[in-house]
Amino acid sequence: MKSNGAQILINSLQSEEVEYIFGFPGGAVLHIYDALDTQDEIIHVLVRHEQGAAHAADGYARASGKPGVVLVTSGPGITNAVTGIATAHMDSIPMVVISGQVPSPLIGMDAFQEVDATGITRSCVKHNFLVRDINEIASTVKKAFHIATTGRPGPVVIDIPKDITIEQITPKSYPKEIEMRSYKPTVKASNRQIKKAAELILNSQRPIIYSGGGCVIGNASNELREFTRMSGFPITQTLMGLGAYPGSDELSLGMLGMHGTYESNMAMYGADCVIAIGARFDDRITGNLDKFCPNAKFIHVDIDPSQISKNVVADIPIVGQVKQVLEVLNEELKDKKLQDISKWWSQINSWREVDSLAYRKKSGVIKPQTVIETLYEVTKGEAIVTSDVGQHQMWAAQYYMFDEPRRWINSGGLGTMGFGLPAAMGAKLAMPEKDVACVTGEGSIQMMTQELSTMLQYSTPVKIINLNNGYLGMVRQWQEFFYDKRYAMSYMDALPDFVKLAESYGHMGILVEKEADLKPAMLEAFKQKERTVFVDIKTDPTENVFPMIPAGGAHCDMLLAGRDEMVSKDETDLNAV
Numbered sequence: 001m002k003s004n005g006a007q008i009l010i011n012s013l014q015s016e017e018v019e020y021i022f023g024f025p026g027g028a029v030l031h032i033y034d035a036l037d038t039q040d041e042i043i044h045v046l047v048r049h050e051q052g053a054a055h056a057a058d059g060y061a062r063a064s065g066k067p068g069v070v071l072v073t074s075g076p077g078i079t080n081a082v083t084g085i086a087t088a089h090m091d092s093i094p095m096v097v098i099s100g101q102v103p104s105p106l107i108g109m110d111a112f113q114e115v116d117a118t119g120i121t122r123s124c125v126k127h128n129f130l131v132r133d134i135n136e137i138a139s140t141v142k143k144a145f146h147i148a149t150t151g152r153p154g155p156v157v158i159d160i161p162k163d164i165t166i167e168q169i170t171p172k173s174y175p176k177e178i179e180m181r182s183y184k185p186t187v188k189a190s191n192r193q194i195k196k197a198a199e200l201i202l203n204s205q206r207p208i209i210y211s212g213g214g215c216v217i218g219n220a221s222n223e224l225r226e227f228t229r230m231s232g233f234p235i236t237q238t239l240m241g242l243g244a245y246p247g248s249d250e251l252s253l254g255m256l257g258m259h260g261t262y263e264s265n266m267a268m269y270g271a272d273c274v275i276a277i278g279a280r281f282d283d284r285i286t287g288n289l290d291k292f293c294p295n296a297k298f299i300h301v302d303i304d305p306s307q308i309s310k311n312v313v314a315d316i317p318i319v320g321q322v323k324q325v326l327e328v329l330n331e332e333l334k335d336k337k338l339q340d341i342s343k344w345w346s347q348i349n350s351w352r353e354v355d356s357l358a359y360r361k362k363s364g365v366i367k368p369q370t371v372i373e374t375l376y377e378v379t380k381g382e383a384i385v386t387s388d389v390g391q392h393q394m395w396a397a398q399y400y401m402f403d404e405p406r407r408w409i410n411s412g413g414l415g416t417m418g419f420g421l422p423a424a425m426g427a428k429l430a431m432p433e434k435d436v437a438c439v440t441g442e443g444s445i446q447m448m449t450q451e452l453s454t455m456l457q458y459s460t461p462v463k464i465i466n467l468n469n470g471y472l473g474m475v476r477q478w479q480e481f482f483y484d485k486r487y488a489m490s491y492m493d494a495l496p497d498f499v500k501l502a503e504s505y506g507h508m509g510i511l512v513e514k515e516a517d518l519k520p521a522m523l524e525a526f527k528q529k530e531r532t533v534f535v536d537i538k539t540d541p542t543e544n545v546f547p548m549i550p551a552g553g554a555h556c557d558m559l560l561a562g563r564d565e566m567v568s569k570d571e572t573d574l575n576a577v
Contacts, residue, residue: 005134006031006165007038009098012141014041015174018069020060020429021045022053026073028100028113031165033071045429045458048450050077052422054084055448058093059423062409063384064430065219067094067148074100075113078159079120083416086124088155090413091240092217094148095155096141097125103163104132117159126154127183134167142178151185152304153217185303189320191328197275197299197316198332204273206295206344207233210256210285213240213412214278214302214322216405220244223326224277230330231338234348236264238279240412243402248381253348254357257285258549259394262356262558265547267348268293269555276300278322281311282413291554301325356547356560357398365540366515368392368467372399375437375465378522383435384427386410388420388444391473394545396439418447421464425451428460435463435526442468442495452505455532463525464534466498469541477544481559482551502534512537 003011009032013021022045025033036044047053050072057068068088072081078099088095102111118128127147129140137160144156201207209231215224221244228235228251235245236256245252254261256268268274274296279285281300286292289311300314301322308317318325359369372395375383381401386409387393393410402408409427411419424438445466455462467473475490499509508531512521518537525533546561 001170002168003171004031004035004166004168005137005160006035008134008137008169008171009141009160009165010035010039010042011171012138012174013069014039016141016145018042019066021069021071022047022056022060022426023071024050024053024073024077026075026077026100026113028074028077028102028162029071029098029165031162032098032100032160044071045454047422047454049448050080051084051418052448052451052454054081054095054097055087055416055419055422056426056451057095058084058088058419059386059409059426060430061088061093061095061426062423063406063427065406066430067096067145068426070095070097072097072099073113074102074117075115077113078117078157079115082121082124085121085155085157087411087414087416087419089124089126091213091411092153093155094153096144096148097155097157099157099159100165101130101159101161104161105163107161117157121157124155125157126152128157128159130159131161131164134164134169137164138171138174139178142175143180146178146180147183186305186319187321187324189301189318189325189328193316193318194325194328194332197318198329198336200273200297200299200316201231201275201333202336202338205339205341206270206272207231207341208267208271208274209233209235210238210268210274210276210279211235211241211244212238212277212279215241215244218278218303218322219405220278220323220326221405223323223330226330227326227333230333232341233275234267234345236260236268238285238412239397239410241279242397242408243405246403247401248403255397256555258287259398259545259547261398262354262547262560263348263351265549265555265558266351270347271296274298276302276314277326278302280307283311286311287549288552288554293555354560356558359543359546359561362540366512366518366537368395368469368539368543369399370515371465371467371518371537371539372396372439374519374522375439376400378519378526379435379437383407383437384409384431386420386424386427386436386438388438388440389415389417390441390444391477391543391545392439392441392444392467395467417444420444421448421462422451422454424462424464425455425458425460428462429458437463437465439465439467441473442466442470442492442498443472445498449501452502452507452532456506459530461528461530461532464502464532466534466536467539468495468498468536469539469543470495471541474545480544498534498536502532507532507534509534509536
């Protein structure tokens with residue numbers, strides 16, 4: 001029997017065991033939608049904006065570990081999705097995006113809804129394809145999923161002209177394996193490099209483990225925990241890596257970087273051996289590179305060779321899957337005697353006494369930190385938490401102790417406002433038995449509010465925790481610190497009634513204006529297992545995120561709450577360690 005290109009595409013996605021497609025129809029993809037309608041294996045989620053489709057697929061992928069799938073039309077369909085594609089690209093999230101294209105004869109003719117999809121997305125995808133032959137559809141889908149999910153994961157775009165979806169052929173069976181001569185990511189690390197790393201680890205006196213998102217994406221949480229507990233080393237995690245190692249464990253120093261804890265940043269500054277696992281030394285972690293870890297040697301483990309020595313030169317580079325590398329490294333270190341680091345721990349514990357996450361409560365005003373602590377208490381730390389971007393994102397990362405991987409879902413690299421709500425929807429579809437909370441702010445939530453409609457249609461009961469301070473909080477904070485309190489365009493003067501807005505979409509809304517009402521409102525929200533609940537919480541508009549490393553500062557230069565001046569390295573004495 002003959003099949004058209006659209007049917008071959010859908011059959012290929014079924015062969016890849018795709019559960020959900022997040023998309024929005026349009027002229028160039030109507031044959032694909034027609035083919036979707038004739039089957040019931042794949043559920044299509046009709047979003048209200050293509051950016052929401054990409055973020056929802058992203059949230060699904062982060063929660064489940066499976067690739068997210070997006071389907072959009074040509075022109076504005078794919079351009080609307082670009083922000084979500086770039087978000088996934090920066091955070092190494094596996095995603096396959098299928099975009100319609102104008103018919104092949106019209107490509108380059110400025111046809112209706114034509115854009116150069118492959119050109120536009122080239123800089124923010126792992127790879128992209130323009131299908132020019134119906135016989136290439138199945139093999140292209142196979143390649144796309146292979147590329148998206150192996151090596152360093154990332155989004156792949158398949159652009160398909162409309163005429164290719166209409167044409168008919170007798171299809172061949174879907175390929176079980178694919179051979180790509182130009183794409184062969186390193187899987188097994190060099191044993192020689194691992195032995196060199198083990199030798200440095202055995203001789204280090206002030207070691208620290210610096211783990212990143214690669215430990216979550218690479219499913220290396222168990223191996224990381226074994227390595228950390230066997231060594232007894234302190235561990236700090238990036239924003240993207242939270243949960244790979246339990247945040248509540250005594251060996252955990254918390255998050256590091258611009259808004260990291262005092263003890264984690266000071267330990268990084270004072271370390272003589274930094275063991276970087278699945279992290280890329282981005283600017284929010286390193287601060288001023290000239291002042292970064294001045295006395296340390298670096299072991300850098302990453303699946304992507306282009307990331308090693310990109311920002312910080314690695315003394316011992318190890319290219320490979322973090323899970324496999326840690327397995328071998330754990331075996332190499334088993335029964336070996338490490339240095340006595342009790343003095344190092346004594347120094348770290350003295351830094352812990354600073355209590356850099358302490359904050360002052362004021363009567364009559366709800367502190368945003370209290371909101372996150374209450375969320376943690378009510379959910380017992382077991383919820384999947386998505387966030388948007390800004391102050392609320394940092395407070396969620398600081399005060400919600402993530403003890404398991406894939407429970408913390410946020411836009412780290414690109415910093416995309418509007419990410420949280422559709423990502424929560426995708427995460428809920430991936431993990432329907434889990435409580436899912438979206439921590440957001442009144443600025444971010446309005447960028448994707450329309451997805452409340454999608455959430456009603458597809459029954460994804462998420463709890464929205466809106467830290468409403470009337471400001472673009474992080475912008476206001478920087479303006480307070482560095483722009484002489486000139487709050488240019490950071491105040492929102494005309495906000496909706498979020499309770500009524502939620503109710504207009506068929507959901508439940510709760511307004512919280514007093515701290516005494518905070519916990520009862522949270523309990524009520526999470527009691528509603530079948531309903532999305534929008535909890536609008538009026539929080540202190542003057543509160544800032546601390547600690548904070550100012551631009552150009554080193555890890556030892558931190559602004560702390562209640563301090564008029566920066567804490568500097570003069571307060572420490574590493575020579576005694």
